[in-house]
Amino acid sequence: MDNIFINYSLFILFLPLAAFVIQIFFGKKLPRQGDWVSIGAISITLILAIAMFVGMLLDYNPDFRQEASFTWLDMGAFSIQLGFLVDNITIIMLLVVALISTCTHVFSLKYLKGDIRYSRYFAYLGLFTFSMNGIVLANNLISMYMSWELVGVSSYLLIGHWFEKESAANAAKKAFLTNRVGDIGFFIGIMLIYTAIGSFTFTDIFEGVAGGVLVGTTLTLAGVGLFLGAMGKSSQFPLHIWLPDAMEGPTPVSALMHAATMVAAGVYLTIRIFPILSPDALLVVAYVGGFTALFAATIAITQNDIKKVLAYSTVSQLGYMILAVGTGVYTAAFFHLLTHAMFKANLFYGSGSVIHSMHHALHEKNDHETDAQDMRNMGGFREKMPITYWSMLASTLAIAGVPLFSGFLSKDAILAGSLSFAQHHPEHFLLPVFGFGAAAITAFYMFRMMFMTFHGKPKMPELIDDIHESPKEMAGPLVLLGTLSVAIWYTLPHLNPISTDGSWFTTLVHPVTAVVPGSFTAHAIEEGAHHAHNLAMGISIGVAALGIGLAVLMYLKNIISPETWGKRAGFMYDWSLNKYYFDENYDKYLYQPTLRLAKKIAWIDWELYDKYFINGFGHVTNWASRVSGKFDYNIIDQFLVDGVGRIADNFGFMLKKIQTGKLQNYLLYVTAGVIILMIIQSY
Amino acid sequence: MNDLNTYLLVAAILFSFGVFGVMTRRNGIAVLMGVELILNAANINFVAFSRFGGMNFDGHIFALLVIVLAAAEAAVALAIIINIYNNMNTINIDEASSMKE
16 A cells, blocks of 8 residues: 555556557557547546545645655666655646646547548657656656656657648757757756766755755756756747747647646756755746746737747746746746646647637638638637637636636746745846736737637638537537636635635645755745735736736727837837747857858868768779789689689590490490500509 | 310400400491300300319309390390380491480
8 A cells, every 4th residue: 555656656657658559559450540549548547647636635745755766777886776756746747747638639539630640649649648757757867857858759759740841840850959958958967966966866866965965056057957958848048949839730739748748847847856956046047937938928929820829928937937946936836837737738729629610611611821820810709619718718817817717826926936036135126027027918918819819800701600619529628627727726625716825735735945055945935925925916916907908908999009009119029020030040140050060060071081081992992802803803713713614624625526426436445445454454 | 175274265265256246246236246255255264263263153153143144134235226226227336326426
């Protein structure tokens, strides 16, 4: 009974892998292309995850923790222990991954119906779920790093699912390569820690740092290194460029990976390593997160592609979580991760539902030119798609931070944390400014998206008749996750809509003090956040109302014309629309010089090394073999081999003359031979 | 007159006649007869050595063996000659030279 949770988590980890193996090898031969294998595996995973979650609630022990490890590699002095760590954070995260993954599987049944690589798609979903659970369950940096890379691979495979489209293939490459940049930092961080402490497990690392084995700049560098990995995966500035492009993948994948779980892996990592982040490293984390939150929000306001809006809002929300870790309220970050996973996945499913419907409508009209994802072609879908509308509205209210919805609670906790941080360190007043600014903009652009898609007059009236609500496989996840966007699930057992005090979450996930000497204690951070709570809540409601109000005026009532204001904003509008020209500038200052350098090196390789060294070697070999060939032909072949043949030939030519065919001649030879022998004998 | 050399001389003359016959006659049957002469020359030698050379019955046995062998050989050889005649319409062995080079 002791390790029952570990046993459960083993199943949770390996069932999706089994589904992946079955699908990749036999998927095409199975009935219905084997989608039931994946659905079955993920459903059992979900049931087990729920069982673990219920077990956790029944236990209600904030210090619950089970760990199991085994020796993976043993080379005397160098041995690597791998293992699982199951605590309350793990259990909640496993449930999130299993739930969103199950929803994605079910949603994909219809969304990818008839796709040419249907079974392979489900196989990759299984691989992704396995890798993500691997990250969640890891109790050490090495197996986390392995799963981390596997997540990168499965993300690459799924973004590039429609690799016939060049943009999808490029997006997949971009995602993978951008992640590599972060992963290098991750690896450097791991090595720095291993060099100092000599172990990869979190327990040993925390003990080592607490014992002062790893201090000062090295510790900060190690923390920043690990954080760099999180920046890549969680798409933080300046490595945010891959996430919006990753929307080239199928929409359910965007919901699962690029909104709810995979990008949350970076946040999860920073939450796990929070105790060893030094104050300096935390400051870096906070500024990166805060800046990303605001920066991505300002891009989102001008995007017209429905998925791009959601993509930048994801980047922005991830920035929030990172900001929360940086300001010390890392449980708030995890709380936001949880609520964000629900409402953002739902928003993506909603957009998938809209896009799916648009595709069908455009297909009916034989229109293959119009962009099915462009909100400028939508409008007035509310009556046609009520389920999608209402569930998306719930999630939009949540992300905008409206009371009674989940996002309000988690965002509030983060903003209170950053406000309290600024109260203690007035020089960092920018952090709450980032947070509140992003909150206002988020409310604005999310409602802009809702109004443009569902309200107003249809912009393409000829399509509206063919817009239908999506099938139940797609509506089911929408309803489920829309319901989970409501605050009540997160405040239980209390029914306080504006505070999480005493809820199951705050009880079970309680912050621990960082082990770095000189850190704020968890208690002090909590107290500070508590004091700032009311002020933060007030400002937060205010900015959300501001954003929503502006959106209503501009896009619902049309009192303020967005076009005029867009023109008035001039270059700022252009910058936002073009994502601050990040892709262009990266291209100009990063990719092109790299390519030029690569070309130079290629020139050296080709013109010098290849032409003179390799070809020279070839020439020498050629010449030597020609000489050797001549010797072989002229001496061995012509003289020796043929010579033997010629001798035999000549003798045969001479001897065939005595072959007359006359019997008596032969007899004469015999007799003559005998006589000669006798003569020889007698001498 | 009644000694070994006389018999050897007779056998030698007979052998020479046989060899001469085998080498000079064109007729296949005549060649065969030459062969018989050679065999009988050898038989005379065997019997003579049996009488004068101390071979005792070994020579006799060998002579009988040669006679049997000659009979068998004659049968086979005559069959060959009949076949040659059937195929080539002649028993002149000079013309049976289709295996020459």
